[in-house]
Each structure stands twice: as structure tokens, then as C-alpha cells.
Amino acid sequence: MKTAFSRTLCALALGAGLSAGLVAQAQSLSAEDQIKFRKAGYSFMSWNMGKIKAQVIDGxxxxxxxxxxxxxxxxxxxxxxxxGALFGPGTDQDAGEQRTRARPELFQNFPDVATLGNNMNRAADNLLEQAKTGDQAKIRAAFGELGQTCKACHDKYRAR
Amino acid sequence: MKTAFSRTLCALALGAGLSAGLVAQAQSLSAEDQIKFRKAGYSFMSWNMGKIKAQVIDGxxxxxxxxxxxxxxxxxxxxxxxxGALFGPGTDQDAGEQRTRARPELFQNFPDVATLGNNMNRAADNLLEQAKTGDQAKIRAAFGELGQTCKACHDKYRAR
Incomplete structure (x- = not known):
């Protein structure tokens, strides 16, 4: 069972551009810490999305x-x-003081999650590229595309 | 009082390379959200510091x-x-569900905090520069320097 889980985790990790080394390292983090760190990453991204939205969408x-x-x-x-390394065994449910909104389906569909994750990464790279141009119309379009990749994963794999 | 606070906040923000626009935007975030986002940022940095430590320090x-x-x-x-924009009024104490370990002294010494923050930013830029070389000895040195800038602020302004 654990081996099957490790295989699917590896599929996710490889899909997300990680190597087995990082997976091994992640597995030495407690489930609680993995949930804490992944929530921190998404949270900090959302703060920065909010700043861009205020400037190029809302004005x-x-x-x-x-x-x-x-x-x-x-x-x-x-x-x-x-x-991807922060979705290891035991992180499919609340752990310690950390609550997760990740739905069980996420952990049963790692290849699809990896695809959605890679879409987000490419959209984030594109937003950075457009941000460097200073062209608000281009930034606005790239921001919208990135937002769609966030939503695609939330709709399928995040509890409301 | 609020004006004095705003002035010191601006001093911090300017020291951290921010403009008045971002300060204004940050002030529209609740104290609870500011604490949440700054803790998320530091937490996600610490996860990434841990990965580098495992590879170039601990082996x-x-x-x-x-x-x-x-x-x-x-x-x-x-x-x-x-x-720096996440240290606005009301964030010097717990807010809502968010607890902060920032000591009151942090909010009374913004110019010093800005200096320490800029030191961290330069050390983080240098770590990235050395990481791109792939030279473990250089990465190790840069990692140590960044760690010192973290510690310098924690020792003065973070509760144990």
C-alpha cells in the first residue's frame, strides 16, 4: 500500500519536475509540517495575486x-x-493543528494533479515574463490565465 | 498617533523598497490577514532553507x-x-485567529528593522546568484550568511 502510494507520489513529483531525492526529503517532514508549508505557499501566492489584481484589474x-x-x-x-513534495502520505486529512481543504480525490489522481500543477507553473512563468514588459494589457491577460489554472485545481480538488 | 504610526510605517516601507501605494494597499488588509501572510512568507522561506541545508550542509x-x-x-x-507592508497598525499583537511572535520593540524600531530586512534581501539575492553557479562551497557560504541575517532579526525582534 505504501509502495503504491510512493509510486503515485513519485508520479506527481516527477510530473512537477522533482527528483526522487526531494521526495525522500519531503517524506521526512511530518504530515503536519507538509500541510503547514503547502498552505503557506498558496497563502503567500494569494497575497501577491491580490497586489497585482489591485493594480491591473481593479485599479x-x-x-x-x-x-x-x-x-x-x-x-x-x-x-x-x-x-508536489508537500502532498505526501498522511496529508490527505487534518494533521496535528493543521487543517487541510485538499479533497481525497486529489490523492487518487496524482497524474491529473501534476498536469494542473504544471499548467500553473507555466502560467506563473508567463505572468513574470509579461510583468517584466511593464505592459498592463499583457499583464492583465497573463494574470487571468494564471487565475484560471488556480481555479481549475480548486474546483476539482479543494473543499469549499 | 495614527499619523505618527503611518510615518514610521512609511519609513519601514521605504527602507524595504516599497512605495506609498503598496503601504496604502496593505492598510486595507486586516491586521489578521497581514499577520497570516507574513507568517506564510517566513514559513515558506524556512521550508526552502531546510531543503538547501539538507543538501549542502547536512548532506x-x-x-x-x-x-x-x-x-x-x-x-x-x-x-x-x-x-514590510505586512507590519501595519494592529499587527503588533495577536489578531483574530492569528498569533504573532513579533516583539513590541519591532514596531518601535522600524529604521533598524528595515536595515535588517534589507540585509536579508541582499543575502537572499546572493544565495540565488551562488546557487546558479552550482558550486557547493559558494552556496554553503551564502546560505550561512543568509542564516545570519535571519538570526539577527529573530534575536532582537522575535519572541522565543
């Missing part, structure tokens, strides 16, 4: 290309850091 | 230059995202 904050680029850099850095 | 995980660079990229992206 509630004046557009500052350097701030938008810094926010996009944080998002891309987090997205590409190998978060 | 408990095989050295993988691409993984180390990805981790360094996440750290630098978070460090440079303008976290």
Missing part, C-alpha cells in the same frame, strides 16, 4: 511596474519550488 | 543544483516581495 492601487514584477517573481518562485 | 539529501536553485529562487522572490 484600486496605482500601477507600479516594479511592485508587480516583484509580486510575479514571488509567485513564480513559489510555484516552481516543488510543492 | 542528508543528494545535492541537486536545480532543486537548490529553485529553492533559492523562492526565498529571494519572497524576501523581495515587500513584506
Amino acid at each position: 484600486s492601487v496605482a500601477f507600479d511596474p516594479a511592485q508587480v514584477e516583484a509580486a510575479a517573481q514571488a509567485i513564480a518562485g513559489i510555484a516552481n519550488s516543488g510543492m | 542528508s539529501v543528494a545535492f541537486d543544483p536545480a532543486q537548490v536553485e529553485a529553492a533559492a529562487q523562492a526565498i529571494a522572490g519572497i524576501a523581495n516581495s515587500g513584506m
